[in-house]
Amino acid sequence: MLTDAILHILHTLAQWRFLALFACIMLSLAAPSLPPFRPRADGQARFRSLIPLPLGIALGIGNLIFGPDVSAVLVHRFGTQGQATVTGSYDTGNSYNDRRVMGYKVLIKTADERTIQTSFEDDDFNVYPPANGVYYPQPGDVFNVSYIESFPEDFIIISNDDSPWAHALRCFELMSAVHEADGKQRFAPKSAEFRKSYEDALQTARAAGCEAAGSE
Structure with a gap:
């Protein structure tokens, strides 16, 4: 096509x-x-x-x-959705912004039940939606991808859906906000603004189903 x-x-x-x-x-x-x-x-x-x-x-x-x-x-x-997992990682021997570039081996299960072996590197920025700070799946993580049907080795990682990895990533970000807000309200317990920010962050994390947000 x-x-x-x-x-x-x-x-x-x-x-x-x-x-x-x-x-x-x-x-x-x-x-x-x-x-x-x-x-x-x-x-x-x-x-x-x-x-x-x-x-x-x-x-x-x-x-x-x-x-x-x-x-x-x-x-x-325009791509086709599939499910993927990272099966291993390796050092590429390259550097990006003074940081070692790691590669990740991936298996993709396509919409027609084929299994494709491919890989990506953590300087590819092949994550949707695009963001300044990019997190990548690690070995054992299960996530969804969009791949090019005629070239299934070409894919992008979906970070904002309901896959196990995307959910864990979302909870990590929400709990980071909870911990930050908690630190502020503990330092200044009389601040109504900090207390409300903490309660709002906690409520958002609970609504997203993040189990660690079950208690204050």
């Missing part, structure tokens, strides 16, 4: 965004020597010969910054 092919290209560009930026720059540097952009025989340079370099850099940087988020949104919108 054409849609799957486009999604596959966007997903691949997002995963290889640093290499894609380098390729865009190199192609932009080479473009002026190609016939469509080459100066005229009389020496008069065409204005369009100046276009490839900034355009290529802009496209490469745009993909570097926005590529993973765009890919996650589109694969979630």
Whole structure:
């Protein structure tokens, strides 16, 4: 399908965004020597010969910054849902922002009951919905994914649904808010504002079914 092919290209560009930026720059540097952009025989340079370099850099940087988020949104919108689990992890030997990049081995159970072996790395940012701070499933976690039907190895992790991992992640975030609010109201027990913030956070966690929020 054409849609799957486009999604596959966007997903691949997002995963290889640093290499894609380098390729865009190199192609932009080479473009002026190609016939469509080459100066005229009389020496008069065409204005369009100046276009490839900034355009290529802009496209490469745009993909570097926005590529993973765009890919996650589109694969979630047009992909097929399946269930997955992380079966193991490994050190990729690479670093990102002074942090070791870890890889995760994944099994995906597709909608037609196939089992696909694939993987992701924790600098892929292949999580929907996109967020600045990204948490990834760990070995043994069960979660849902959206994958490209014709390319099931290409997938994004769904973090806001009712899967066991997504529920645990949601409770972790809610309980973090409870603990923060509790610390404030314990430090200033006479503050009505802090007390109310704590009670609101506790109520939200309980409503989400977070068992640890059962008692004050």
